[in-house]
Amino acid sequence: MSTHSLSTHALQLQSQIRPEHIALSIGQQQLSYQQLYVMVKATAEQLRLQGVTQGSRVCCFGEDPLRMLLLQLASLELAYIFCPLNHHHPLSQLQALSDTVNCQFYWSDLDCSLQQAKRVEFNPHQELSYSVGIELDSEAPMSMVFTSGSSGPPKAVVHCWRNHYYSAQGSQAMIPLKHQDQWLLSLPLYHIGGQAIVWRCLLAGARIVVAQNKGRVFPDLLGSDTTHVSLVPTQLYRLLTQAKFWAHSLKLKHILIGGAACNDSLLEEAISRGFQVYSSYGSSEMSSQIATRHHRLGQSAYQILPHRRAKIHQGEIYLRGKTLFLGYWKNGEILKACEPDGWFNSGDRGLIEGAHLHTLGRSNNMFICAGENIQPEEIELALLQHPMINQAVVVAQQNREYGQCPVAFINAEQKLSKQQLNLFLRQQLAAIKLPIAYFELPAHNSLKPSRNELSTLANHKSSCCDQC
Structure with a gap:
């Protein structure tokens, strides 16, 4: 990632450095970095002609992975705020979430409509040059993602490019990703973990491999040269039931586990099959990973990643750093969620020993x-x-x-x-x-x-x- 700086348009740079290198695989479809950049510029220009501009809030939900990815990437070009939603939600919930972020525009390939917002359409294959270049502002709101709502009402978490950039940089320090590598996009873009995969690959010049089997990861691993994958524990359990799920039978080398605690026996079995296995403590507010354990090295605690800081106050984990979000979107503005001294209360209980973090659970649980x-x-x-x-x-x-x-x-x-x-x-x-x-x-x-x-x-x- 050394060729990049915070002010660099990452996709544009990759299209210049390695124009013919494959950036994206969706089934049999493959796009080089140059082809992907052309599509992103065409998408941005079509959205601009329909009224989308810097700071516009654009809700996106649908089943077309290419268009969802283009909408995420075009937010770097046009500087609108990318707001992906879970397309499995009923229309009433989609409407409520769009109202929460004061949605101005939306894209969907589903047969439904949102009120109080203009629907936009685009053809990524249309040859259309992008006429207006917008300077990259790394501190401007760039995306919003809703928290899972597993322990309370979902909140709209606002990120800027600085957050995503340093999230990817910190991940790279623990889990090496090179331009020859391929990361399976097995998490949805309405989850911060999905967006993080895209930015990691983009900054490393690696390939994004879009999952095709709706949660059944093994066929995707067999049918591609995926080297990295992000999983929840249930997915790892299902993979370990497959007789051919061994490092010597696949290109897969690195497995990142997140989303929930994982049975130690599953981690040990994955290690015994030759994989590098990591588990992660993260949050939407810290732009995905906060701290990560490398189990094959026998680490007993999470190691706090670069560009993040943590402390314990009254038994709870407080966080800050370059990946800390801008705030929560509410009633048309971004509400800061930090303490006056700049620390954010994660709501998790924990212990810190040097650069190592032990998590004990949610305080409100x-x-x-x-x-x-x-x-x-x-x-x-x-x-x-x-x-x-x-x-x-x-x-x-x-x-x-x-x-x-x-x-x-x-x-x-x-x-x-x-x-x-x-x-x-x-x-x-x-x-x-x-x-x-x-x-x-x-x-x-x-x-x-x-x-x-x-x-x-x-x-x-x-x-x-x-x-x-």
Whole structure:
């Protein structure tokens, strides 16, 4: 990434340095950096002719990966604010999210319309030169992404180019990415992790390989020369069931795990198959990765990445640095979310030892059971050590005697009784922390389950139902 500076138009530079190098693969379609840049300029010009200008808020949602990528990249050229939305949401929710960001324009390939915004169309294959160049302002709002809403209402997080640039630089310090490499775009662009993959590849001159199998990653790995992939734990579990998922059988070398805690046995098995395995602590507010562990090197804690800083205040993790977002968009303006001294309260509990960070869970997830503080993430991590459990979420259930008690939603390979599970957990946890009930984790479309929804579900269930 040394050829780049913060003021450089990254795609334009790559089109000059390596014009014939493949920038993007979508199935059988391949685009060189020069071809991609021509398409991005044509997209920007068509949007400009329809009224989109610097600072315009453009909501984007649909199923066409090429157009979604072009809209992300064209935001660098035209300086509008790219606002990707989850196209799986119902129209009412899409409308509500667009209203939250005061959407002025929108693009979609779905048969639906948003109110109070102008629909834009573009043909990326149209030969049209971009007539107006806008100087890159690395501090101007450039994109918005909504938080997952897993533990509260989704918030519109505003980023600038500086945030994305230094996020990619810091990732490169831990996970090397060269222009010969290929990163599978297996995360959606409405998730900060998806956008981060695009910017990492762009700055490194690497290839973006768009996933084609809707969550089934293995066919994408088999059908491409992907060297890097970002996964959630469930995806890693599914890959490890594949007999050919070995480093010597694939081009894949680097696996980055995020989104939730991962069973240590899954990480160890992936390492034994020859892969470099990393897990990441990150957030939308810090533009994706904050700290990363390299498991093959035996790191026991997250290593804080360059361009990020962290401290502990009253048991909570506070963050700052060049990747820290501009603020939350609300009522037509960007609201700063930092303390007066510039630190941002992550809402996570943790410990810091030198440059190493230990996370203990969300402060607002903690609850009190019989006078004892219960941190759900501690119970989840213990559950994930069980060889049959792939995913676990613990929430509080109201209880007349104890106030609140832990209950667990799990995804397991076979049916497990409450007695079996609590006997396993008792080796690691105090009795007061043992779940009083276990339920099957419902299917969900997002990258991680909603704690709010599971909490509501738990409090409509009877604790006498102790089996999955």
